[in-house]
Amino acid sequence: MTNNNFTSVDITEFFDEKEQAEDLIDTGIVVFTEEQKQLVKQLREKLSEVDKEHLELFNKRVEDLKKLASAIAAFPSLLERTELTVGSRTPQSLIDSLINSTREGDTTLQLPSKATLGKGFLVAKLHTFSSIEKLSKEVNMDSKSIKSIHDETVSMMFLLLAEDVYLNLIRDTTLSMDSRRQLALSLLLLWEHRADQNISDIAPVLQSVWTARTRLAPAFGTMMGTSELIMISFQLDEQWSDFIKTKLADADVNMAMEEFLFGISYEQITKLKNMLREQGIAAIGRDEVSTFLGTDVKVNMTEDYRDFYQQYTLRRDNARARRRLNIAGPHKTIEDHFISYVMEKNREKQIKDSYKTKENAQKSITVS
Template sequence: MEGTNNQTGEYIAVDLRDFFDTPEEQNEQDVGIVVLTPHQQQMYDNIISVAKTVDPDKYEVFEKRMRDLEDLARSIAHFPSLLERHNLSGGERTPQSLIDSLIKHQAEGDYTLQLPSKATLGKGFLVAKIHTFSSLYKFAKSIKQPDAVWQELQQETITLMCSLLAEDVYLNLLHDPSVEMEFKQKLAMALLLLWEHRTDQNVSDIAPTLLKIWTARRKLAPAFGTMMGTSELLMLSMQLDDQWTTFMKAKLGDSGVSQAMEEFLFGISHEQILQLKTILRTKGIPAIGRDEVSSFLGVHVKADAGLDYRDFYSLYTVRRDNARVRARMRLAGPHKTIEDYFIQFVMEQEKEKQNNDHFAK
């Protein structure tokens, strides 16, 4: 199979087996969409047993929803696997030909019609699953289950949402000319696995940190004055794990990363940040609070948001779309989101660790 050498531009051999850690892992690729992982199944069984006792009507609703998800997964499984060779009307399709297509297709605009049907249908399945776990979380909280129960369901809802976010990030990075070809091969393979199974180990590893970042951001009360956010960034990093701290130390000196972090922290665009800096400097105002931002800018901006997974994803997509426009129009400001930078960093670190472990054997 073939890939492209980013330095010479010539094609070099790339074995898809390089993307799997063990032969056993590759043998698991035929399972199709995973309706519930073992951990999710355990959570579901626990809360559904409670629902059966305290609210039989809700129990029936949840059971029907789960049957619907299973039916949807079976329907999607009828579409050709993305991890196997198929002779389709457009010609032979292999995992590597899909990877090559994802990497080579650099047209601007929405990607929907360029993606396999299974990818698009699976996204709908994932959204339905996210809503299902959100309903389970709300139910657990409403019947006053122990905090650990509903918090775990909330965490799982956020993790599932992060799979939706990761799909966007992978596509963003595949269309980033600064990303090396070897890494794009890894990203494309990660996308195929995500589309095939609607689970992603990278997301499982990263989601807890993303949730901590979002939670910490909400607790901060940044002063919209100098807009530098140095103290806020320090506070944010102190509340998080080593993975985030390592990322901050390694990448915050990059102007794109610092600008993307500033957008995330303050909840407004790079352009609005610059505008607000000018307004406050002109008026001689040292600092304002989040609730005053809209009045100073003259437009409504959602500079703050709750812990709802829809707020998390919605504000991410605003920053994502703004970054794409800047990149396309070659405008100043961040061309990627902080999530793009962070996920890329973590995946690169993991790849480096795997290489070191390989050479150490």
């Protein structure tokens, strides 16, 4: 897998000639993709016409991002052999350490510095694009550009999510070793460049599913809402539809889907079902859930990407705890299951394509 799908923006255009020598540093991080570069350019042109004060602040923010990326570039590449103070590190040794790690809890202090710093860069970039979206609305940019800026912001959230998913799946011993190594390589590429073609393809699907989920009004205590989501799923994307048809019978996938749909934990869902069954109540609405559970729970989600990420992290932490304690409930999130499914399908396709290429080459040699 290469990073040919991403092109770093030439940020030198934002600065004067005195600064350009420093700006030629190759950071290895995708500061802006080609599409993001065009959106930034459009906003700069609009601001130069109607709001030069905000243009100056905007350029300063871009400069700060570039400097942050340059500082991270000073740390050793994760894709090359590196001599460290306590020995050497290669991509292969890093992949092995990720796969063989048995550590539980927060692994921040065990991760490479470039990985941790890069995550901070991505958060800063996400906040920058969130501000850009607000600014683009204030200066009345065209609706298509505003939507594109919003979509780019959401895609950055999914990159944050992808890092967690990769770390979860790399340690999943139920997956094949080849799959785990592929995931580890994808994680290294994400850490190195803060871009990921896999997630660029998957993010729109998950975003569509989340949007559909926010617009449903599932009946708590039954699985009526799930059937609605399944019906909508068949209209969203072929990959998601195939995933639902293939994997929903798996108990862990089913439980993870319930958590995703209802917005409360497996434990709360189980408690609620038992209470309703004991009281002879078929189902209740979202506004009644907190009363029945005796605690304030947020079940009404908006389409805001921050709500998506917050809900994901809650489900992720709960799944990790259940896995560690080996107790009932989903041990993976629905995002874990879906991304694993897509990457496994992609790997199978690569193997088939490689086999066909070799087969055709052999036929060509035989004929000649």
